[in-house]
Amino acid sequence: MIFLAVPLRSQTAVEGRVQLLESHPVPVMAKRYEIVTTGGVLATEPPLAVVYLEGTFPKAAPRNPKQVAQKDLAFLPPLLPVQVGTRVEFPNLDDTYHSVFSYSPAKRFDLGRYRPNEKPIPSEVFDAPGLVTLRCDIHEHMRGLILVLNTPYFTVTDANGRFRLSGLPSGRYTLKAWIDSKTTREQPVELKKGATARVDFP
Amino acid sequence: MIRADQANQHGILSFRTKLLLAMMLVVSALTGLGLYLAQRTVAANAERYLQQNFQSELSAVDKVLELRRAALAQRCRQLVSKPRIHAALEDNALDLLYPSAKDELRDLMEVGEPSSDQAGISLRARFYRFLDRSGGILPPPNQKDVGELSKRAESQLGFKKLPEIQQIGYISENTDATPEVVDEVVAVPIFSSETGELISTLVVGFKPFRFGNERVSGMRSGIWVDGHLHLPSPSQPVGTALASEITRAIMKSNDAQGNLRVSVDGAPQLLFYKRLNPHSLFSAAYEICVYPLADYMTRLRRLQWQISGGGALFLLAGFVASHLVAARFSVPVEKLEMDSATNRAERERAEAALVSASEELKRSSQYSADASHQLKSPVTILRTGIEMLLAREDFKPEIYEELSALLHQTHRLTGVIDDLLLLSRMDAGHLQIESAPVNLSQLVEEWLDDLSALPESPEVRIEKKLPPDLYVTGEKRYTSLIVQNLLENAWKYNRPGGQIRVVAFRLAEEVRLKIGNTGRPIVRNLQEHIFERFHHTSDASGHGLGLNLARELALLHRGDLKLVCSKDDWTEFELCLRGSSLAKNCANPPG
Numbered sequence: 001m002i003f004l005a006v007p008l009r010s011q012t013a014v015e016g017r018v019q020l021l022e023s024h025p026v027p028v029m030a031k032r033y034e035i036v037t038t039g040g041v042l043a044t045e046p047p048l049a050v051v052y053l054e055g056t057f058p059k060a061a062p063r064n065p066k067q068v069a070q071k072d073l074a075f076l077p078p079l080l081p082v083q084v085g086t087r088v089e090f091p092n093l094d095d096t097y098h099s100v101f102s103y104s105p106a107k108r109f110d111l112g113r114y115r116p117n118e119k120p121i122p123s124e125v126f127d128a129p130g131l132v133t134l135r136c137d138i139h140e141h142m143r144g145l146i147l148v149l150n151t152p153y154f155t156v157t158d159a160n161g162r163f164r165l166s167g168l169p170s171g172r173y174t175l176k177a178w179i180d181s182k183t184t185r186e187q188p189v190e191l192k193k194g195a196t197a198r199v200d201f202p
Numbered sequence: 203m204i205r206a207d208q209a210n211q212h213g214i215l216s217f218r219t220k221l222l223l224a225m226m227l228v229v230s231a232l233t234g235l236g237l238y239l240a241q242r243t244v245a246a247n248a249e250r251y252l253q254q255n256f257q258s259e260l261s262a263v264d265k266v267l268e269l270r271r272a273a274l275a276q277r278c279r280q281l282v283s284k285p286r287i288h289a290a291l292e293d294n295a296l297d298l299l300y301p302s303a304k305d306e307l308r309d310l311m312e313v314g315e316p317s318s319d320q321a322g323i324s325l326r327a328r329f330y331r332f333l334d335r336s337g338g339i340l341p342p343p344n345q346k347d348v349g350e351l352s353k354r355a356e357s358q359l360g361f362k363k364l365p366e367i368q369q370i371g372y373i374s375e376n377t378d379a380t381p382e383v384v385d386e387v388v389a390v391p392i393f394s395s396e397t398g399e400l401i402s403t404l405v406v407g408f409k410p411f412r413f414g415n416e417r418v419s420g421m422r423s424g425i426w427v428d429g430h431l432h433l434p435s436p437s438q439p440v441g442t443a444l445a446s447e448i449t450r451a452i453m454k455s456n457d458a459q460g461n462l463r464v465s466v467d468g469a470p471q472l473l474f475y476k477r478l479n480p481h482s483l484f485s486a487a488y489e490i491c492v493y494p495l496a497d498y499m500t501r502l503r504r505l506q507w508q509i510s511g512g513g514a515l516f517l518l519a520g521f522v523a524s525h526l527v528a529a530r531f532s533v534p535v536e537k538l539e540m541d542s543a544t545n546r547a548e549r550e551r552a553e554a555a556l557v558s559a560s561e562e563l564k565r566s567s568q569y570s571a572d573a574s575h576q577l578k579s580p581v582t583i584l585r586t587g588i589e590m591l592l593a594r595e596d597f598k599p600e601i602y603e604e605l606s607a608l609l610h611q612t613h614r615l616t617g618v619i620d621d622l623l624l625l626s627r628m629d630a631g632h633l634q635i636e637s638a639p640v641n642l643s644q645l646v647e648e649w650l651d652d653l654s655a656l657p658e659s660p661e662v663r664i665e666k667k668l669p670p671d672l673y674v675t676g677e678k679r680y681t682s683l684i685v686q687n688l689l690e691n692a693w694k695y696n697r698p699g700g701q702i703r704v705v706a707f708r709l710a711e712e713v714r715l716k717i718g719n720t721g722r723p724i725v726r727n728l729q730e731h732i733f734e735r736f737h738h739t740s741d742a743s744g745h746g747l748g749l750n751l752a753r754e755l756a757l758l759h760r761g762d763l764k765l766v767c768s769k770d771d772w773t774e775f776e777l778c779l780r781g782s783s784l785a786k787n788c789a790n791p792p793g
Contacts, residue, residue: 103286105294135285140395
């Protein structure tokens, strides 16, 4: 971290720590699937958070597609934040069929059943902001989350909740932390050019 | 006597009748009891058999139903765990619910009409609906896709509150095609995989399970739900009547199962009901089995007739047997009765005869005794007078002769009176013998001497053959009287120039004295009467008492006197007396 932080020090950035959810002792069955629901709340396990800078930015979505793989009967990564308009590919890295679909209001799609190493890799463009719950029609327990954001500035915290978001425009913004499907915290942040602001989400 | 016989007859008759009646009563009671028990057992057995039959049928039904339900429930659970359905419900995509379900339930739903042989066991659904959180129906976008249902039927699917566990129900439906259709409904709760909350319920309708028409002969099964009875083929009024009977029974007992007898159209029916969906939130539904009892009743009645016939035969046999036994029992009793009657009569007769005879005897002996005494005194006076006359010397000689003859007659008269006196004493039983050894030889000798000393004794030769000192047991007076009697007779009835033979000897314990004499024999037809009192002798010289007296005395001495023979100028008597031991032991017996 320190090694990384040194060359980026000159950029406009925000860093801090998100107070993550308590790591629940979850049922063994659910452990490997990483998206757990507790009382109707979807979150990752171990807990992670997505920190993003809210606002309207001219920066377009990246051309390169992102990927959510199905590996070991789980979505990997379990939680993927993307900018609106991003194409996400769903490669099947298992030895079995998968059938990825979502009925979430943010994005309804259904890739149907497909084999491992299906070419071209089934993909979907996420063009509306919101939380998309990924399911597999074959493996009912599989859950994945794609957080579709309007902003191009977002990151996933590490396991301790630390984050650093760099390359940001200066100005006053609202920094948000998505903790689980029901919880998003926000903090005002003032970004100064070349400086690293410090924002913690208690 | 005749009246007694009649009474006896009556008694025997009544005894026999009573015995017969008692036995018949017992036999009847036993038969009745046997019949009653047999009938009861048969009826109970038949009832039990029927019940068992039904129970086994029902349990078979239960097993099949359970399996089917388990299969149905399994399928429904699989359905409600489908990710698309969950996604639709959880991700607020209700518009996608039925379309998703349509895909998922494609293999479950019927496509077209199932073939008839599969209809019974088909696991295909006829319709399905989802319920919202409040228990109402989530309206399907297209009725055709989810199985058409009437409004009324659909309304039966909802709940006031979503059930947390699977429910089984039956709904009756009115459609135009079939007036009454019952559907088996499985309601499976759907829990959110995210919140764990009860978010919906899938209700799937199936055709209810149907067995083949004939299981137990004539048995029909159907379903009663909510006051409506659905039987395969009852005529309308019968169905209605049955339905009301069942409704009443179910309302009354509130049991999960039971049975009752109902009469529909005058035909008895056995009716079983069993709750199909116990503890269900759906309205109660009952499996109904209706079994017409006509056959069973006929069989039972036939059996009862057979039993009754058997009982009647048994009764008849019992009656006959009891009659025979009564007759058999009464025979010895009758005989006993008769015997005792005869015996009694005879005894009475004998007693009466005895009494009269004894009175007669008493009277006659009394008479004899009186007569003897009355007679004795005048005779004594007479004799004394004659003797006084004889003592005078102033009579002519022929008068003395006459007086002597008179005196002789008084002597005879005295002898007769003495004999009579003795006899009457014997008759009265007053004569006691004082037994002592008596020298018979001596007695005979003395009497023979006396006889030979008699005047006017005829010229008879006396031949005697008797051992000296032959002793007998008896009283000397009476033994002497017997001997005197016999010897006097032998003398008296002898002819001139005749013979008297006296023979005495000892034979074992007895001593026999034989006295024979020549002379005219006793007339043959009088021979057997000579020992009778006052018997008629051929000549007037005897008074008819002597032989009688001699014999009575001999008998009194435990001996006997009999006539040995009386013919051809020879009459012989034999006297039998008890020998005395003195004869042997005493060489010199007393005088």
